Amino acid sequence: MAFGAKDWIARTDVYLQTLAELMIRIKYGSAKVASYSGTPAANTTTALFTISGKGIIYGGSAKIESTASQGNDNLGVILDGESLNDWLLTWENTFNIHMYHGAVPLLQCYDEVNFKYGWSIPMGLTFESSFVGFYIERHGRTPTVRVDIVYALV
Amino acid sequence: MAFQLRGICKDKPDNTDRIRLLIRGPKGDDYQVFSFPLDYPFNHGQIIKFLGEQLGIPPGELIWPAYIKIPKA
Numbered sequence: 001m002a003f004g005a006k007d008w009i010a011r012t013d014v015y016l017q018t019l020a021e022l023m024i025r026i027k028y029g030s031a032k033v034a035s036y037s038g039t040p041a042a043n044t045t046t047a048l049f050t051i052s053g054k055g056i057i058y059g060g061s062a063k064i065e066s067t068a069s070q071g072n073d074n075l076g077v078i079l080d081g082e083s084l085n086d087w088l089l090t091w092e093n094t095f096n097i098h099m100y101h102g103a104v105p106l107l108q109c110y111d112e113v114n115f116k117y118g119w120s121i122p123m124g125l126t127f128e129s130s131f132v133g134f135y136i137e138r139h140g141r142t143p144t145v146r147v148d149i150v151y152a153l154v
Numbered sequence: 155m156a157f158q159l160r161g162i163c164k165d166k167p168d169n170t171d172r173i174r175l176l177i178r179g180p181k182g183d184d185y186q187v188f189s190f191p192l193d194y195p196f197n198h199g200q201i202i203k204f205l206g207e208q209l210g211i212p213p214g215e216l217i218w219p220a221y222i223k224i225p226k227a
Binding site for chain 1: 160161162163164165166167168169174176178183185187219221222223224225226
């Protein structure tokens, strides 16, 4: 009596191959970097980068340098049309919102003497249609902003 | 599996605006990126036509998922 899989059904027989190991890994697609380097306009919301697609964020960093305080500004991200954070820099500093489970992005540097500020974007955020980064300037100045976000689109 | 547009990214590295298209090939793990300056004429039809010429496929064979939108200028 015949037994086993039908001939027209393709299958992988691991036991018949000399494999030293079998690796299973999650594939997210080709890694890319979305960057912004420039001076956002004063008293304006500036879109720093826009990604349309379905994917995951591996991580990222942002820095701001200015000649005076930018404490009332904020750097935010919008995932699938939903804004994740509208907290001002000074709020994040005052209330220590810099841990992994805090607001996104996470405040890493708040220097009101040299007017330098830094954020990080944690790994693991996923999006189904879009990922946008923006900067709101409220002091009437043009700070220098640099952002680099590593992501992958499935 | 056909060629698929998997994403469009608009960003500004080194203070220069650009738009990039990410294409996934038929094998599923072969990706290509096409990069353009922001002032490049860019609408849905032009992208389809350009990719068709670059990839050597009829325009109708490129899959463009509905959730992928062209970023506003």
